[in-house]
Amino acid sequence: MHLINNRKALISGGGSGIGRAIAEKLSASIPLAVADLQPGNLPATVVAVPCDVTSGPEVDRLFDRVQAELGQIDILVCSAGRGIQEKLTEGDPEKWRQIIEINLLGALRLVRAFVPGMMAAGRGDVVFISSVAAGQAYAYGGVYAATKAALETVAETLRQETLPHVRVTVVAPGVTDTAFFQHTVSGFHTPASIGYGALSAEEVADAVLYALSQPPEVSLNHITIRPTAQPF
Template identity: 70%
Template sequence: MQELKGRRALVSGGSSGIGQAIAGHLINAGAETAIADLQPAAHASENVYAFQCDITSGAAVDALFTQVSERMGLPDILVCNAGRGIHEKLTEGDPEKWQQIIDTNLLGALRMVRAFVPGMLEAGQGDVVFVSSVAAGQAYPYGGVYAASKSALEVIAETLRLEVLPKVRVTVVAPGVTDTAFFKNTISGFHTAEDIGYGAIPPEEVAGAVLYALCRPPEVSVNHITVRPTLQPF
């Protein structure tokens, strides 16, 4: 099926985990796809481009904009997926690490929006997808900074939706526990999907939710999808 044939997509954090699954679904659906990551993976498929980019750097995002524009053209699908986790007690944690989380999960997405969404508005159409988390708005011990970053991201998403309608659609996809290296790559703290105890969904399920939203008719906007293990209570 080629539901997205003729469209151009950019996925941040697209070389592993959920981002890699989303990029794969976009490619299979026919979209010309660019992947931006700290260590971009090579792809053998046609119409797939890999770019190195640290979204915490404004200069790096500016360079990404130039590179993507020159090689692929401006995207009409932007997936803000890059993010990191942290598991620290607020009275004992490291504020420098907290800043890294905010720079990646929140400001990084804002930099991508500021760089790429104006082109969508000028073209008169586009889609922006934010990969959030069920942690958004859900306080839990040791998760305050991560949850706050995702909660703020969802406020940004809703604000963007109001600012860009009806030309650009905005979707938030909020996964629960997902079977990726997310927990292994947290800045501090340690958890696994197994010790959380709810099971884990494969990243392809999250990617399927993204594709579902993108493939709705232009007059239909899917603004928020939560996808998680059936056993997960929040």
């Protein structure tokens, strides 16, 4: 953690789940902003900003608020996301659009807003919370998996475009026991019903902190973390 000190971070989706666990771990040592539809009760030292990352104007306001209260950040964690379980031949394209806006375009808006400042400063870290679904299509999960696969393509593109100044890390969890399953746009799974066991949000957050705490010349570009019994 000593290599994370003297830095500043922004976490999207930091009001709950994996994002919240990352925020709680980082807030103990560095200045931090959290963006979420409902940031919730966070330590008083955290800059909590209500923000819908699917809205360009709201991301602009987020940028202005973070700049005013923290200055230039050098850690961006894109954790905002939502799930969906629908059969492709029967699903609702409007729901699909919502998932694409949140999981993919929301992250792209944050990159466009905050990474240029990292490039100008000559250093930074961007972490994308993906999913093992990015590499494994499954029935009823096509739209969600597609957004995560696209997000990983974005991550690799960003890595190449920002070399050598910005490190880019993808953390791809397997089944994780959070409120994610309760908030899917449509779906029917729970961690228990999937049947492989589940990670905790804190265990995924530890993987993020491990990547961030590497020496500047070391870049962990992809971390897959899953319950040991999960087959994909």
